[in-house]
Amino acid sequence: MPNMPLNTAPTSPGTGAFVQHVTSSTPPRGTRGTPGHGQPRERDALRAAQLYYLQDLTMESIAKELAVSRSTVSRLLSMARRTGLVNIEINAGGDRSPMLVRELEHKFGIKVHVVPTDGALADAEILERVATHAAHVLNTLVSSGMTVGVAWGSTMQALSLALTRKPTHDTLIVQLNGAANPQTTGLTYASEILQRFGAAYTARVEQFPVPAFFDQASTREAMWREGSVRRVLGVQQGMGLAVFSLGATEAAVPSQVYRGGYLSAAESAALHEHGVVGDVATVFFDGSGSDEGIEINSRATGPTLRALRKVPRRLCVLSGAGKLRALHGALAGGLITDLVLDEGTALRLLNAPPSSSH
Amino acid sequence: MPNMPLNTAPTSPGTGAFVQHVTSSTPPRGTRGTPGHGQPRERDALRAAQLYYLQDLTMESIAKELAVSRSTVSRLLSMARRTGLVNIEINAGGDRSPMLVRELEHKFGIKVHVVPTDGALADAEILERVATHAAHVLNTLVSSGMTVGVAWGSTMQALSLALTRKPTHDTLIVQLNGAANPQTTGLTYASEILQRFGAAYTARVEQFPVPAFFDQASTREAMWREGSVRRVLGVQQGMGLAVFSLGATEAAVPSQVYRGGYLSAAESAALHEHGVVGDVATVFFDGSGSDEGIEINSRATGPTLRALRKVPRRLCVLSGAGKLRALHGALAGGLITDLVLDEGTALRLLNAPPSSSH
DNA sequence: TCCTTTTGTGCACATATGTGCAAATGAATT
DNA sequence: AATTCATTTGCACATATGTGCACAAAAGGA
Numbered sequence: 001m002p003n004m005p006l007n008t009a010p011t012s013p014g015t016g017a018f019v020q021h022v023t024s025s026t027p028p029r030g031t032r033g034t035p036g037h038g039q040p041r042e043r044d045a046l047r048a049a050q051l052y053y054l055q056d057l058t059m060e061s062i063a064k065e066l067a068v069s070r071s072t073v074s075r076l077l078s079m080a081r082r083t084g085l086v087n088i089e090i091n092a093g094g095d096r097s098p099m100l101v102r103e104l105e106h107k108f109g110i111k112v113h114v115v116p117t118d119g120a121l122a123d124a125e126i127l128e129r130v131a132t133h134a135a136h137v138l139n140t141l142v143s144s145g146m147t148v149g150v151a152w153g154s155t156m157q158a159l160s161l162a163l164t165r166k167p168t169h170d171t172l173i174v175q176l177n178g179a180a181n182p183q184t185t186g187l188t189y190a191s192e193i194l195q196r197f198g199a200a201y202t203a204r205v206e207q208f209p210v211p212a213f214f215d216q217a218s219t220r221e222a223m224w225r226e227g228s229v230r231r232v233l234g235v236q237q238g239m240g241l242a243v244f245s246l247g248a249t250e251a252a253v254p255s256q257v258y259r260g261g262y263l264s265a266a267e268s269a270a271l272h273e274h275g276v277v278g279d280v281a282t283v284f285f286d287g288s289g290s291d292e293g294i295e296i297n298s299r300a301t302g303p304t305l306r307a308l309r310k311v312p313r314r315l316c317v318l319s320g321a322g323k324l325r326a327l328h329g330a331l332a333g334g335l336i337t338d339l340v341l342d343e344g345t346a347l348r349l350l351n352a353p354p355s356s357s358h
Numbered sequence: 359m360p361n362m363p364l365n366t367a368p369t370s371p372g373t374g375a376f377v378q379h380v381t382s383s384t385p386p387r388g389t390r391g392t393p394g395h396g397q398p399r400e401r402d403a404l405r406a407a408q409l410y411y412l413q414d415l416t417m418e419s420i421a422k423e424l425a426v427s428r429s430t431v432s433r434l435l436s437m438a439r440r441t442g443l444v445n446i447e448i449n450a451g452g453d454r455s456p457m458l459v460r461e462l463e464h465k466f467g468i469k470v471h472v473v474p475t476d477g478a479l480a481d482a483e484i485l486e487r488v489a490t491h492a493a494h495v496l497n498t499l500v501s502s503g504m505t506v507g508v509a510w511g512s513t514m515q516a517l518s519l520a521l522t523r524k525p526t527h528d529t530l531i532v533q534l535n536g537a538a539n540p541q542t543t544g545l546t547y548a549s550e551i552l553q554r555f556g557a558a559y560t561a562r563v564e565q566f567p568v569p570a571f572f573d574q575a576s577t578r579e580a581m582w583r584e585g586s587v588r589r590v591l592g593v594q595q596g597m598g599l600a601v602f603s604l605g606a607t608e609a610a611v612p613s614q615v616y617r618g619g620y621l622s623a624a625e626s627a628a629l630h631e632h633g634v635v636g637d638v639a640t641v642f643f644d645g646s647g648s649d650e651g652i653e654i655n656s657r658a659t660g661p662t663l664r665a666l667r668k669v670p671r672r673l674c675v676l677s678g679a680g681k682l683r684a685l686h687g688a689l690a691g692g693l694i695t696d697l698v699l700d701e702g703t704a705l706r707l708l709n710a711p712p713s714s715s716h
Numbered sequence: 717t718c719c720t721t722t723t724g725t726g727c728a729c730a731t732a733t734g735t736g737c738a739a740a741t742g743a744a745t746t
Numbered sequence: 747a748a749t750t751c752a753t754t755t756g757c758a759c760a761t762a763t764g765t766g767c768a769c770a771a772a773a774g775g776a
Binding site: 717718719720721722723724725726727728729730731732733734735736737738739740741742743744745746 | 747748749750751752753754755756757758759760761762763764765766767768769770771772773774775776
Binding site for chain 3: 426428429430433
């Protein structure tokens with residue numbers, strides 16, 4: 001009775017083409033098995049995956065059937081998982097889901113995914129778990145032909161690293177908001193996040209090469225009339241899914257936006273003045289989930305909340321303690337349709353009353 | 359780095375309710391973990407499944423987190439799979455599928471699933487593999503609210519035994535054709551097949567309590583006007599999916615229909631006369647896939663091919679050597695939209711020219 | 717209340733699986 | 747042709763996993 005490997009082997013990058021090999025101790029391959037398949041290695045991987053996951057054969061017997069060693073089968077299966085050939089999903093829907101999830105879904109009218117977390121886990125571990133879990137959820141939401149808006153930040157970074165491959169066609173990944181700032185030159189990592197999404201879904205990537213905030217609102221207006229920018233904004237219009245986390249002013253570990261030199265001290269103070277509790281893609285909102293009347297938003301580059309709400313599916317990935325007020329605001333503003341969050345935060349969300357704004 | 363168990367443990371029936379237990383060596387449970395979930399065992403199973411399949415944790419660490427022994431985690435995961443909480447699917451779609459599949463799909467314009475089979479496999483093993491594979495394919499086709507027509511026969515029997523649980527709502531399983539005959543009293547096994555489908559999909563089952571063939575066509579006409587029969591026929595009208603195999607006159611192991619006392623010698627001879635190559639749900643067809651002009655069909659109880667073709671999705675499960683001519687006929691007649699078959703048959707199907715009928 | 721039956725648990729052992737390492741292969745280059 | 751380089755393979759060993767078994771805890775009956 002077989003088991004089922006899972007780990008993503010820390011093997012080499014391995015982007016290269018597949019090439020046929022012949023073992024000396026074994027009769028030459030190529031005549032074996034079904035003729036006329038694709039690259040031999042991928043063909044074997046599919047075959048192995050079918051026999052292992054569908055037929056419950058042991059790796060040993062699969063090895064015999066493919067005329068390779070057992071360890072090769074192990075590696076084939078490992079590859080099959082990494083490349084998304086095998087897809088494992090957990091059906092937590094309906095009456096099977098724990099009461100916590102059901103209560104949250106009922107209370108807020110959205111789809112909720114609670115990531116199990118042990119109380120003793122460090123914040124970094126929680127983030128990683130949430131990201132991994134969210135990656136699987138994302139796989140069920142992304143489909144061919146879809147345009148997916150993607151924000152950036154530490155949570156999105158973790159998510160991008162946890163993505164599992166799911167090849168699609170004609171999918172388009174579009175950056176939600178600019179990422180450049182006066183302090184750091186590169187901020188290549190925003191683009192790296194995008195690239196990883198693109199690789200995972202074999203999708204084209206549309207970057208948004210503008211700063212996170214303009215210094216002058218008038219400059220933004222001017223830029224927004226530029227053809228190159230209008231094109232990206234046009235792509236954003238077609239989004240079927242937006243993926244983002246929330247920035248929170250009160251977070252123990254302050255969000256990317258509140259470090260990194262994006263905001264001046266004066267600006268931070270102004271945010272507090274207006275009762276801002278958090279942001280989505282560098283657009284700030286108050287406790288009621290409104291982005292209006294906040295000066296800096298006129299210089300921000302993320303979609304207005306009004307525009308965001310037009311996206312049919314809006315997945316928020318949230319990890320950790322300090323973002324509760326931001327989450328309440330975002331929920332009040334109807335910004336979220338699908339939520340992934342850790343168990344601790346979920347519990348607090350259920351119990352804690354929405355903080356009175358300001 | 360964890361592995362992933364697969365086998366359906368041969369444990370006791372276990373239909374009973376879940377009950378909380380307390381171990382002496384362990385502090386009482388119930389205070390642990392998220393409060394307010396469903397039955398503790400199912401709650402743990404979900405949690406374990408998420409940690410194991412999504413987070414790639416080892417069973418050992420999950421055991422620690424759930425405060426149970428590692429073996430319990432193993433059993434929880436085993437249960438999670440059996441009950442369909444965990445769903446494993448293989449994405450063989452698009453350009454990743456082997457050329458054999460692509461060629462068949464192109465040639466016949468249908469969706470094809472080829473079950474890998476070693477050349478040295480016995481017929482019974484091939485049947486089992488095909489059935490197991492088909493069960494997974496079926497899971498992707500059956501959805502809530504759907505009416506599924508199900509035939510009977512040895513292949514359907516094997517399929518029913520290989521089904522994996524996938525709970526749905528408002529699904530309806532309806533028997534495609536009568537199964538009683540003058541020889542065997544029970545033929546309980548036709549109903550057992552149906553029951554298994556019902557159990558796997560938590561669906562209501564609609565039986566069709568008529569003989570496989572009437573002695574007199576006029577009796578059928580009369581019965582077809584009966585309210586009870588009309589109700590079943592009405593349900594059949596709503597089918598979104600039909601699942602069947604093919605009977606073949608030439609099969610090495612003759613199909614159920616050609617043994618079992620369903621047909622007299624004279625009837626068998628008449629079938630050959632008319633160039634019959636096989637049947638679907640006891641409705642016979644010739645090499646071109648037509649059921650017309652075949653006397654016995656006026657006494658049969660399965661849906662006419664015209665009626666069958668109205669079902670949007672028609673899954674044919676086929677295993678073994680001798681059914682090639684029947685398959686060619688069924689394909690010519692456009693009876694099939696989705697096909698599951700073993701590799702050997704698939705190869706012959708691709709190469710062999712359609713047998714000239716009669 | 718006592719007894720029987722059912723169900724779940726941990727233990728220990730037999731299998732099954734993942735992976736570092738060295739050897740072997742095939743392709744590309746000199 | 748010889749050489750280099752990047753992959754791939756099989757081996758062997760360390761882990762990880764499945765399961766028979768005996769026992770403990772609940773549930774049901776008398």
